[in-house]
Amino acid sequence: MPSVRRPGLTRRARPEGAVRNARLGIGGILSQALLLVLALLFVFPFYWIVTGAFKVQNVAVAIPPEWFPLDPTLDNFRALFANPVWRWGFNSFFVAGSEMALVCLTASMAGYALAKRSFPGRQAIFILFVAAMALPKQVILVPLFTMLADFGWIDTYRGLILPAVGWPFGVFLMKQFAQTLPSELIEAAKIDGCSEARLFVRIVLPLLKPALGALAIFTFINAWNDYFSQLILTRSTPMMTLPLGIATLQGEYTTPYGVLMAGAALASLPMIAIFLLFQKAFTQGITMGAVKG
Structure with missing residues (x-):
C-alpha cells in the first residue's frame, strides 16, 4: 500500500525550525554585540594612554577631553x-626574562615530581x-628584606630575581x-632504560609545552609589573626598572601627564609582545586544563 503523505505535519515543522534558527541568530548577534562592547571597554584605556602620549600638557588635562590629538607632538x-630609559628597560627585560626562565624550569620540575612521583x-x-x-606579598616582605640585606643582595639583580x-x-x-600526562608513557620510557634527566627533558617537557606557555606569560607580566617589591629592593637610579623609573618622573607639585602616558605606552609594549608570542601555547594550556580525560 503506498504511503500517505501528511502535509500538515510538514507545514508545522518548518515554522518551528525557522523560529529556532531565528532565536539562535538573535542570540548570536546579542552575544557578539556584548563581546564587542566589552572589548572596547578594555581597549579604551590603552587607546587613551597612546593618544595622550602625543598631547601637550594643557590638552592632556583639558575638559572636555580631546579624544584624538589634533596637533600631535613628540615632546613627551x-x-x-x-x-x-634604556637602562631601566634593560633592567626590566633582564629581571622579567630571568624570572620567567627560572620559574618555568623550577616549577615544571617541582610540578612533575609532585604529580608523578x-x-x-x-x-x-x-x-x-x-x-x-x-x-600576600606584603606579609613576607619584611623578613624577605631582612634576609636579603644580610646576604648583601639589596639593590642587586640577585635580590630582584631569586626571591x-x-x-x-x-x-x-x-x-x-x-597530572594529565599519561603515566604509561613515562613507565614505558623507564623500562626502555631512559634516565630521569633524559625522561624529563625529552618526554615530560615537550608534553608540558602548553602549560609552560601559559606560565611564561603569567610570570613575565607578574615580574614586569612587580612595582612594590622593586620599590623596596632597589636604591639607586641605575638599578630601577622601567615602571619604577617612570613613576619617579612625577613631580612634587606638577604631574607631566603626557610624559607619564608616553612611558606607560612604552612599558606596555613588551607585555603585548610576550602575549602575542606565546598566545598559541597559552590558549592550548587553558583548554588543556579545562578538559579532563
Missing part, C-alpha cells in the same frame, strides 16, 4: 628619553605550596597539568 617622548610528605608539600599562595623563583602559583599550575 623627548622628555622621557632624557632620562636613563611518590615520596613521603608529597601531599604535605603540595598543601604547603597551596597555603603559600594565600599569603621569585619558587613561585607557589607556578608549582601549583604545573602540578595540575602534569
